[in-house]
Amino acid sequence: MTASPTQILTLEDFLDLPSLEESPAWEYINGTALQKPMPKTRHSILQKRLLAEIDRHSQTYTALPELRCTFAGRSIVPDIAVIAWDRIPVNDLGEPEDNFLKAPDWSIEILSPDQKANRVIDNLLHCLKHGCQLGWMIDPDDYSILTFIPHKEPNIYRGSHPLPVLEDIKLELTAEQVFAWLKINQR
Numbered sequence: 001m002t003a004s005p006t007q008i009l010t011l012e013d014f015l016d017l018p019s020l021e022e023s024p025a026w027e028y029i030n031g032t033a034l035q036k037p038m039p040k041t042r043h044s045i046l047q048k049r050l051l052a053e054i055d056r057h058s059q060t061y062t063a064l065p066e067l068r069c070t071f072a073g074r075s076i077v078p079d080i081a082v083i084a085w086d087r088i089p090v091n092d093l094g095e096p097e098d099n100f101l102k103a104p105d106w107s108i109e110i111l112s113p114d115q116k117a118n119r120v121i122d123n124l125l126h127c128l129k130h131g132c133q134l135g136w137m138i139d140p141d142d143y144s145i146l147t148f149i150p151h152k153e154p155n156i157y158r159g160s161h162p163l164p165v166l167e168d169i170k171l172e173l174t175a176e177q178v179f180a181w182l183k184i185n186q187r
Contacts (some may be wrong), residue, residue, distance in 0.1 A: 009033060011073060025066055025077035029122070036077065037112040042140045042182055046110050047079050049181045057171035060084055061105065069100050069107075072130045076123050082106035082134075082166065103127045106134040106166050113141065124148050134166055143179045 008031040009017075017033065020026055024038045039047070047065060054063035067081040081104035089097040107127045109120045117137070124135035128150050135148035145157045147164055157163050157175045165171050 011070070011075060014075060015070070025068070027077055027123070028070075028075040029119070034119070037114045039079075039110075040112065043079070043110045043112055045181060046138060046140065046178065050080055050108060050178070053171060053173065054080070054082055054169060058166075058169040060168040061166060062088075067100055067104070069102065069104055069127075071102050072126065074123075074126055076126070078104060078107040078123070078127075079110045080106075080108035082108070082169075084168075103130040103132040105132060106136075107132050108136045108138065110138045110140065121146075134164060136163075138178065140179070140182065143175065145175045145178065 009028070010031075011028055014020070014026075014028040014033055017026070024036045027034050027036065051063045051065055054061065061082050061084050063080050063082045065080060066077050067083075068075060068077050069081055070076075081100075083100070083104050087102065087105070088100070091097055104127065107124055109124060111117060111120060117139075120137055124132075124137060125148065128135055128148055133150065137146040137148075139146070143158060145163060147155050147157060149155075149164060155164075160174045160176050163173050163175065163178075165173070
């Protein structure tokens with residue numbers, strides 16, 4: 001993530017910035033606007049496959065790419081926000097409200113080469129502190145997935161050990177399976 005050259009902002013000022021919806025995504029953390037790095041090919045493949053797998057294995061939750069989640073003084077954009085359908089606010093037409101003002105149920109981040117791991121972990125811990133049930137930080141360079149569950153120590157998964165997922169998502173995945181998606185000849 002790159003820091004914005006601006007002074008300390010309020011959350012309200014950040015949300016009013018004209019460049020807020022530019023790609024790559026901007027996040028608001030501790031009074032500062034930070035821009036996430038532009039996703040690369042491996043990141044995009046992992047994101048696409050995870051979105052599809054999660055949605056395919058749950059009727060209770062939906063997996064959304066790059067959804068701005070503004071809550072508890074931050075505005076973050078997880079690579080994948082998994083949210084229970086019944087937690088998505090709807091308008092009078094029965095359509096989702098544009099602004100999601102809660103922590104996702106499950107926040108997934110895919111580490112980019114120019115991204116600082118501690119900033120990503122900080123966002124995941126913020127999510128857990130405010131109601132998120134599960135966090136993943138996927139490191140494609142290390143072929144590992146660091147997981148966070150409230151009130152438990154973080155855990156690193158490699159190989160064929162099953163990864164934790166939300167209870168109502170009937171998905172069995174290992175780090176080995178996730179990183180196999182990067183093998184183009186094994187699609």
